[in-house]
Amino acid sequence: MASKGSTTTTGDEPPQQKLSPSGLPILKIPGSYGIPFFSPLRDRLDYFYLQGADEFFRSRVARHGGATVLRLNMPPGPLISGDPRVVALLDARSFRALLDDSLVDKSDTLDGTYVPSLDLFSGHRPLAFLDSGDPRHAKLKRVALRLAAARMRHVAPAFGTAFSAMFADVEAAMAGTAGDGVEFNKYNMRHMLDFTCVALFGGAPPSKVIGDGDDGGAAAKKALKWLVFQVHPIASKIGIKPWPLEDLLLHTFRLPAFLVRRDYADLTAYFAGVAAAVLDEEAENSDDNSAIITRDELLHNLIFMSIFNAYGGFKIFLPSLVMYLARAGPELHAKLAGEVRSAISGEVAIITLAAVDKMPLVKSVVWEALRMSPPVAFQYGRARRDTVIESHDAAYEVKKGEMLFGYQPMATRDERVFERAGEFVADRFVVVSGDEDGDGERRRRRRRMLEHVVWSNGAENGEAAEGNKQCPGKDMVVAVGRLMVAEMFRRYDTFTATVEENPLEPVVTFTSLTKAAAVAGHGGGEEA
Numbered sequence: 001m002a003s004k005g006s007t008t009t010t011g012d013e014p015p016q017q018k019l020s021p022s023g024l025p026i027l028k029i030p031g032s033y034g035i036p037f038f039s040p041l042r043d044r045l046d047y048f049y050l051q052g053a054d055e056f057f058r059s060r061v062a063r064h065g066g067a068t069v070l071r072l073n074m075p076p077g078p079l080i081s082g083d084p085r086v087v088a089l090l091d092a093r094s095f096r097a098l099l100d101d102s103l104v105d106k107s108d109t110l111d112g113t114y115v116p117s118l119d120l121f122s123g124h125r126p127l128a129f130l131d132s133g134d135p136r137h138a139k140l141k142r143v144a145l146r147l148a149a150a151r152m153r154h155v156a157p158a159f160g161t162a163f164s165a166m167f168a169d170v171e172a173a174m175a176g177t178a179g180d181g182v183e184f185n186k187y188n189m190r191h192m193l194d195f196t197c198v199a200l201f202g203g204a205p206p207s208k209v210i211g212d213g214d215d216g217g218a219a220a221k222k223a224l225k226w227l228v229f230q231v232h233p234i235a236s237k238i239g240i241k242p243w244p245l246e247d248l249l250l251h252t253f254r255l256p257a258f259l260v261r262r263d264y265a266d267l268t269a270y271f272a273g274v275a276a277a278v279l280d281e282e283a284e285n286s287d288d289n290s291a292i293i294t295r296d297e298l299l300h301n302l303i304f305m306s307i308f309n310a311y312g313g314f315k316i317f318l319p320s321l322v323m324y325l326a327r328a329g330p331e332l333h334a335k336l337a338g339e340v341r342s343a344i345s346g347e348v349a350i351i352t353l354a355a356v357d358k359m360p361l362v363k364s365v366v367w368e369a370l371r372m373s374p375p376v377a378f379q380y381g382r383a384r385r386d387t388v389i390e391s392h393d394a395a396y397e398v399k400k401g402e403m404l405f406g407y408q409p410m411a412t413r414d415e416r417v418f419e420r421a422g423e424f425v426a427d428r429f430v431v432v433s434g435d436e437d438g439d440g441e442r443r444r445r446r447r448r449m450l451e452h453v454v455w456s457n458g459a460e461n462g463e464a465a466e467g468n469k470q471c472p473g474k475d476m477v478v479a480v481g482r483l484m485v486a487e488m489f490r491r492y493d494t495f496t497a498t499v500e501e502n503p504l505e506p507v508v509t510f511t512s513l514t515k516a517a518a519v520a521g522h523g524g525g526e527e528a
């Protein structure tokens with residue numbers, strides 16, 4: 001019998017297969033990085049323009065006989081990435097290595113194979129770029145966890161206000177168009193910035209303090225511009241034509257940080273005001289000497305957390321959620337409307353988190369959307385030591401310092417973990433109170449599935465902590481998703497929309513909104 005983790009030969013017998021700790025054959029990682037400079041460039045064009053992300057990975061898996069651990073180059077490549085070479089983990093099992101903080105070092109890996117200029121953050125390195133072993137990480141994460149927990153009770157009221165304003169604007173725009181439809185993303189971009197800031201800090205929203213502008217919100221535009229300066233190397237299809245010009249402008253050199261300095265100064269002034277109480281409190285709390293975080297560093301961390309982590313996430317997540325709802329059509333809409341309206345019974349001003357907790361289908365839809373399209377699709381981390389990564393059928397040796405990369409949609413759509421993994425199954429996670437009876441098998445199955453819903457850089461039934469890299473806004477995000485679905489089907493019976501899938505976020509255009517009877521007044525069914 002082969003001994004695990006070793007190669008043994010006896011006499012004339014052929015060498016025995018080396019096995020991993022759980023008995024899988026250890027194979028050489030397939031794939032190659034090709035010719036320096038030229039191959040990464042070609043891979044970048046494949047990824048953004050010639051194949052698209054899904055096909056980029058699928059075709060390489062197929063080329064290597066179905067292997068889901070592969071060597072490949074990740075964009076942007078030359079001239080921005082120092083080193084584009086990664087070991088890609090493209091199934092649910094190998095992907096889990098990226099969630100193991102003892103295995104991967106996540107210093108400077110947030111954006112993958114490049115690090116944006118720290119000038120964009122006033123010279124500070126934000127929490128999300130720090131490894132979990134860094135004492136500064138623990139200290140800053142503690143602030144984020146405390147803030148997220150303390151502000152949870154503000155989420156529903158702030159979201160209710162943002163939702164009403166957003167859909168009042170959408171409806172007004174619908175009334176003014178000649179049937180061309182109204183792009184949801186534009187309104188989401190503007191109102192979710194207000195929501196994020198009010199939910200996290202209270203006070204006046206940025207659209208009031210920095211300005212709203214006539215055409216989409218000055219504050220939101222400044223925030224978006226600052227985000228673009230960070231993520232342009234991995235963004236595409238942002239409207240620059242022809243695509244070779246876009247490739248040149250976005251992917252070959254860094255946009256200089258000074259071009260966004262004034263916008264960032266306006267955002268900084270806003271946060272220095274609304275977050276003053278948090279800054280004061282944390283300065284008082286900072287009497288342990290594990291790491292000194294200055295007030296200025298904390299301020300820039302709060303800006304990063306609010307605009308990049310939180311707002312940047314909502315900007316992608318809500319259009320994706322609405323996309324799945326639009327595709328599912330009126331049958332699911334009717335079920336959701338029934339569930340929402342019976343759970344909130346009567347005329348409540350805002351839908352609370354306690355109310356949405358009693359909506360099993362709404363909850364399931366949100367988890368399913370996060371499973372199908374995790375808003376942050378890429379995860380990276382460097383191997384802390386020589387190690388063995390196991391996929392379902394084979395294992396692979398990785399050397400200390402190699403960059404591991406996971407394309408999360410392939411992990412969360414893995415047929416070996418989820419049935420009908422590539423389909424949006426709205427009631428996949430439904431467990432109703434009756435399911436507590438009997439042997440609880442449905443609950444156990446849901447728990448097992450939630451372990452593989454990992455959009456937050458950790459399991460859905462796990463918890464963010466000082467010592468891990470899981471998103472501290474996890475519960476807030478899930479709550480916002482549920483509130484979004486609940487508010488939509490309180491207000492509308494059904495809606496239609498067209499969807500254009502883009503690399504960073506799908507663009508959703510409403511073509512009709514059918515108001516609920518109670519909202520529309522007599523007769524109901526009024527079309528907006």
Ligand code: HEM
Nearest residue numbers: 127128144148309310313314317375376457469471473477
């Ligand atoms: C839809 C919205 C959101 C999405 C999709 C999202 C997703 C994520 C992901 C994937 C990570 C891990 C990044 C990595 O290291 O690879 C992360 C980290 C983080 N998120 Fe969120 N997030 C969202 C909302 C929020 C909110 C509302 C907050 C604020 C309370 C927040 C605060 C953070 C922070 C501070 C980190 C860094 C954690 C660390 O380095 O340990 N996020 N988020």
